[in-house]
Amino acid sequence: MIKAVCSLVVSIAAAAAFLVFYWNDMGTASLGVSLALAVAGAGAGLVFWAHDLMRDEEISEDRGSLASTEEEIETFLESFTTGEKKIARRKVLGWMIGSAAGLLGLGSISLIRSLGRSPLPVLFQTVWRPGTRLVTPDGNPVPATIEQGTMMTVFPEGNVNATASQTILIRVDESKLRLPPGRSNWAPGGFLAFSKICTHAGCPVAQFEKTVNILLCPCHQSAFDVLRGAAVVGGPAGRPLPQLPLYVDSDGFLRARGDFSQHPGPEFWNRS
Amino acid sequence: MISRLARWFDSRLGAASFARKSIDKVFPDHWSFMLGEVALFSFIVLVGSGIFLALFFNASETKVVYEGSYHALKGVQMSAAYRSALEISFDVRAGLFMRQLHHWAALIFLGAIMAHMLRIFFTGAFRRPREINWVIGVTLLLLAIFNDFTGYSVPDDLLSGTGLRIAYSVLLSIPFIGDWLAFIMFGGNVPTQVTISRLYGLHVVIPFIILAILTIHLMILWRQKHTNCPGPGRSNQRIVGSRLWPVYSTKFVGLFFLVFGAISALAGLIEINPIWLYGPFNADSVSSGSQPDWYIIWLEGALRLFPSSDLSIAGHTVPGLFFPGVLMPLFMFGIIYFWPYIEAKVTGDHSVHHVLQPPASNPVRTAIGFGALTYLLVLVVAGSQDVAAVAASTQVDTLRTALRILVFVAPVAVGLTAYFISRLVRKSDAGAA
Incomplete structure (x- = not known):
């Protein structure tokens, strides 16, 4: 209890100091130290509070299985393939939407061309000419x-x-x-x-x-x-x-x- | 009050059951599990301080003459970007503190990500089913490195300007497309008028991408539940720890404030990136003893060690810079990305693991990890070989030759040592048990 209280007292005092320092334009070091004490004091207060004052029991729990059951997977695949068949029936439309998307993709990638000019011959050019002083x-x-x-x-x-x-x-x-x-x-x-x-x-x-x-x-x-x-x-x-x-x-x-x-x-x- | 609020939400979202399961969630506790949390917390500090800085920073390369309150640069010609960085440092109240808070938070962010990654690697936490989160994590590391580099570059000071020139040259060195790639990225032959504003645009946008991927990272962690350190009662079937509510969550918030406090103390007391001392970027100057920030210095070291080696192929050139600057990091991150799959393939272990391995119980992996770290460490020394040579009062040429040998020998030596120490520890543990 005493540790948590002390930390929070430091935190409150330092937060007040931060306000005073900021409004009087006191500079980097005073801002840094007061803010550090204010937030770290609060942090330490919380950690002490949790560590010393709340009863922490160790829990052991079943992790369960991440993977689904075979039946769940089957049901999912069935729903998916039923839908997929409806799409696959119209192959031509699929090709067409694919082509449109592909071309649009190319178009949007092409936009990066706007970012730079052609490197040649710029990379070879200097402004030195015969007779330049x-x-x-x-x-x-x-x-x-x-x-x-x-x-x-x-x-x-x-x-x-x-x-x-x-x-x-x-x-x-x-x-x-x-x-x-x-x-x-x-x-x-x-x-x-x-x-x-x-x-x-x-x-x-x-x-x-x-x-x-x-x-x-x-x-x-x-x-x-x-x-x-x-x-x-x-x-x-x-x-x-x-x-x-x-x-x-x-x-x-x-x-x-x-x-x-x-x-x-x-x-x-x-x-x- | 809480009851009314809970009912209000539940009648609209039906979330009571999910919320109950969430606050009862069991979290294992170990100090090394906090490294990822430190990264998360410094990211929050980064975003907060970054919003403040964005209100003052002006990403423009328009030439201006400085007339601000820093006397040493009065009357000097510079970009508006550099001037606004000076204004933040000298004229905005709490501005310098915020700049240093942002820079320190960025360094701690990267340090914590790397430490977190090492913890995951050395304890085998990346094994099935957590390979996805490993890949996502490496992506986050790359985004963080890239965004730190953009942030480091935008003040347009002399030091970061040198880094930009090198980055441009590395892009330029890529066969076939290098020249186009460099010109598209930088808008022309550096220095250009658009570099700073482009990098700044990316610097502001990438955190949103990081946020999105970070959210997925945490959702997967939530779904898969945390790994356990080995110990009594812990197994692939059972998880041991404390409930999220109230102890774990209180400590979690407490840790955030502690991290925030530590970064504030650094920002207030230890000067970082004093751009006013470097001066504005000027294409024909460079400060000798230039060092990039530590998270990229290994790459700089590789550029310095790799021997002179431009190749001519059918009238074209593969610049020597391409091998250490592009190929080596690609290869390295390729291995890191695919590590969980490589390890599973080699060991044939494809089973699910929820209990961590002490590093000593897997000598081969530990040896490879230490070897890789040693390799990077040699490159870090190489990245400051000019400074190191002065410190060791030797010639740069001598030091470079030594480092060229060391970069091959040291990783093997340290790796082997780690292997045998791991075996000894494993044996004595087995003896004790």
């Missing part, structure tokens, strides 16, 4: 004077919200470059640009370890060797980060020679 997220063009070891995020000029085109710009020592064949003029002055979207699961590849020239994806720890055209050197990614070919224009700003070497982002079935 690289700009910072604030829209400022990037001069070819930034220092070695720098990493920054750049976008195509006029499209700083084009997330599929987001690009990492890194400057490395030009003499150390070992880019794949055919990319000899893609990195003037040691400027390298790669798609920032990880080819594994689409996270922004945001970490650059400049002492070893490795780009690291913070989500699943894929590692890309910047000097070798962002080739995969660790982790689960399946292909290099696509590279954006660059040149320096007559005003000394960086521009793209064209689009990425491959489509950016995670891999998919219809990629070729």
Whole structure:
């Protein structure tokens, strides 16, 4: 009895406190603690009440059988088949209602088409074009004077919200470059640009370890060797980060020679 | 009064006999039977706090500039969804408490479902005639995981935005239809303008589906009657316990309040998902050390461990992401779904069981259960390998190699250990009896 009474006293006091705290806008902790004591006090009161004060007798009862008797099943099956025969007699009508329902079903499933546009060619498109100037997220063009070891995020000029085109710009020592064949003029002055979207699961590849020239994806720890055209050197990614070919224009700003070497982002079935 | 009310209803519904049988129903008592009740109770708290939050949340990706009372983000561009989540946290009275109540209730909901499921598994409660309720229960778990993910995503903060990108990439990786599937689900190449409002729509609708399936789950439980722990007088023919009315029902309501109280205490005292620290979602940033919520971290761990493995087939690509991200979970949940049928097939035991098995009395099942749990545990560690590597002052590469070995070796080792311990316990029990 005493336990139940104490619990309920706590509950009543805490419920009153909750009201006071709420109306005086007292903050999360006081609301939480007072509500916790109010409801848990009531809960404990009920449990003590049931446990200590009501006589709990253990009952043993026959479970009975879940399954029906054979006779009940037979009667059911008989009623069902009698009805079924009346339906089955008109086979043509059955086929017709079935076809209508099937077509309507197809129709309603087709509605999911409204939810998305065609993925192709969107998945291949970026807004990088030959001659597009690289700009910072604030829209400022990037001069070819930034220092070695720098990493920054750049976008195509006029499209700083084009997330599929987001690009990492890194400057490395030009003499150390070992880019794949055919990319000899893609990195003037040691400027390298790669798609920032990880080819594994689409996270922004945001970490650059400049002492070893490795780009690291913070989500699943894929590692890309910047000097070798962002080739995969660790982790689960399946292909290099696509590279954006660059040149320096007559005003000394960086521009793209064209689009990425491959489509950016995670891999998919219809990629070729 | 009660008598008049009872007569009023009975003359219209004729329910006296059903009601009498119901309040006299015998319920067995054991602490582990409360796990499912904890899940049910946290679901009620979830719905209540969710209704409150829905009155303030704005599922819109329209860009706005924040001018609210949280100084650190003043003047920052963000989505209206993120702004409304900040408003709930800082400007709505009791708003932060309700957000934390909702989040904590969701975590406890999932934890309780999983614990309930483990109890069912290890004691063989899924055996005939309860296979249907096992399948329904696994469906509820999947719906709960999915709905937690949608709820975690809608505030449009940086952390959950990263999770969305990964979910999109996993969908995209499915052969043949992945690109269409991802575009239909997310409305285009993420981030899109419709993602948050779609996920929010689902987040509000799915609880109704959960409620419907939960009702069926409980009706079947009611019809089949609860299992008994083994003990004197308990058998497949007899059920031993206390009557629903008044003791069991009073304790039941009491437990609801206790669970509600515990969640309130957590919500009031322990900060959870401080979205204002993560900042708004921004497509070209990610916070390093990103961790998903614990109930999905095993999947994240699988993505991190699976080696680089894009396959080319006749000019098409099967992305490496497909194997750990889609195939592995499908396979795993396939086994979980069909477990009652697989076990019955292998053991040839198709008979009705109403009395539970102590885990030690079925060493093979117990070993498989512990092996599976160990597998998931290794994946959980892998899911935070970057954080773990720092904590253990080792390289991520070294840790990853170790975990790749461990994910095969540890489940077998733990499974075998569980098998032999079970046999020892069974033997000493048999000796004692």
